[in-house]
Each structure stands twice: as C-alpha cells, then as structure tokens.
Amino acid sequence: MSYLYYCPNLFCSMACKWCIQEHPNEFVRAIKDKSNHKLVIEWLKKNRFLDTLAIAGGEATLHPGFKEIIEELSSLYKITVTTNLFSGLYKDMPGFIEWAKKFSVRWNTSYHPAQNLSVDVFIERVKAMKAADLNIDQVASVDSHELSNDYIRKLLTANIGWTLQYNTGVGVNTGQGIRPDPNGELKPRTQGDIRTYLPLAWNDWQKYVGANYSKYHEACGKVSLQTVQCATDRIIIGPDDHIYTCHSLTYMQRKDLSLGHISTLMDLKERGYKFWTPIKCDQFGRCDPCDVGCMKIKKDNCDWESY
16 A cells, blocks of 8 residues: 655654664654755645655654644645644644644554653543544554553553554563563564554554564564665655655665655656655665565565565
8 A cells, every 4th residue: 555654853752762763773863854844745735646645753743834734735635643742732732622623634643651741641632632523543552661551551441542552673572562672683573572462553463473574574673784676655755855765764864765855856746756666775674664564675686575
C-alpha cells in the first residue's frame, strides 16, 4: 500500500530511549531542522500522488506552521496526524478542540511512559477529544520496560481504546517489555518477545519473526552495510525539504540518497515518477523497521527480493 508522509521536524517534546527513529540514527534528536511548510504545502497541492497523507515527527505539532499545514491541506487529503499530545497545541484543550473540529483529521495518539506527560493528563486529553467526536484512530503505547503494570492498569481501565504495540529495535527482553541494549538482539525475534495477553495494535508481527527474521535482521540489525538497489512504496518529505523513499534515510538526512529538494521537484508527478522506482543505496543493513515489508532489494548479480 503506497504511502505519502510528511515529517515537518524530527525534534520532539520527549526523549524515549526506545524510539524507533533512533534505530538508524542515534543522533536524530539533535536534528533541529524544521521544514519550510509553505513550500511543502505548495508541493503537496501540485503533486497529489495519493488522497491520503500521514503527518508525524518527531512531534509534528511542535512545528510553528502545524496549524497552517492542516488548514491548507485537510480539504485535499485524508490526513492522519501521529502525536504524543504533549506540545503547546494542547495546553488549551478547549481551544484546540474548537479549532480541530473544523477539519476532517484522523488523530493517532500514543502514551510515552516516564516522560514529560503524566498518564492521567494523557487520559484526560484523549477523553476530551473523544467527547468532542474528534476522529481518534489509535490510542497506543510501545511495549517498553518503562511501561509499568500501573500504567497499563490505568490505560486499560480508562476505557479510551488503548492498545499495546510491540517494540522493534535492538534490546533485551526483560519479561516486562524490551529494554534498549546495544549488545542485545534485534527484536522481535519470536512471538514470545510480544506481550500476547494484551490486544495488539498491529496485526503484522509475522513479518518480523520466525522465517522472516533473517531478512529483518539483515535489513535492520546494523551488523553490516551493503550497497544495493532499493525500491519502496514510500514518498517521504523530510524536515530538510528533501524527498526520500524510506524512513531510515529521512532520519539520517542522507540528502545524497534523496530524490532531491522539493523546490527542484515541483513537477515530480507530471514527470511520471512512480512508487517503487529504485535508487542505489549504501545503507542497506541500517534500515528502519517501519519499512520492513515495504522494500524490494536487488543485490549484485541477484534477482529482486522482497524485504
């Protein structure tokens, strides 16, 4: 399923050690670039590859142009915003809700334990959004060792539709979620790495474990790097206003492996660009788990393979 994604900034209001963005780039939180949102709005109006648009960061609502992005694009795209509900946008919840009700936007919310936002405030904000009939598609947390049973109990009993997502990344299975550990193993490897007694937000865990684990490890394990031909079903606009074809290159801001700066690609759709157009990439082995299941790889003297 093709995917159009706008990442207006990578900086965040939280600093979770298990963040998936740190899988390809441990210094991602130091990237302070923020997109020229007016230029991106213009590009997205001219290049409607899809009628759906995902917006996430970092914490995308920290971008100073976030409201303008929604106001300009919500009539053209079915927008999904991923947010941790912790930014200035939410300090005045009645004001935020009054503004948000004007637009058809789907909100994916996530609770991040042991960070700057208490679980009680998170629950209150989700309940306020639901009471106002905002479209909340997801209320979830990643299964980390910081997600204590007390947090789980509160989130479950709040009746806000909370679900658990499994952790992807290098770490150790503590039995209480995955603890990041550079000497650990790429997770999940088995279904036992997932808390199966809670409802899972994802139904695609099979692509990471069992018979597929060797490919998952080769792509994301950071053990060795290979230069390959890589094709994906992604178009991602990064905070540096370059267009990338995967999350990993976006987080690393590998401009040399991007399609180019959007100012030079204003007619990309008119030129006939298609999803699954391959690029030559020297970062295979440092891929992001978000792209697993959505890549086709061609190594030297080999046929194309799905990863």
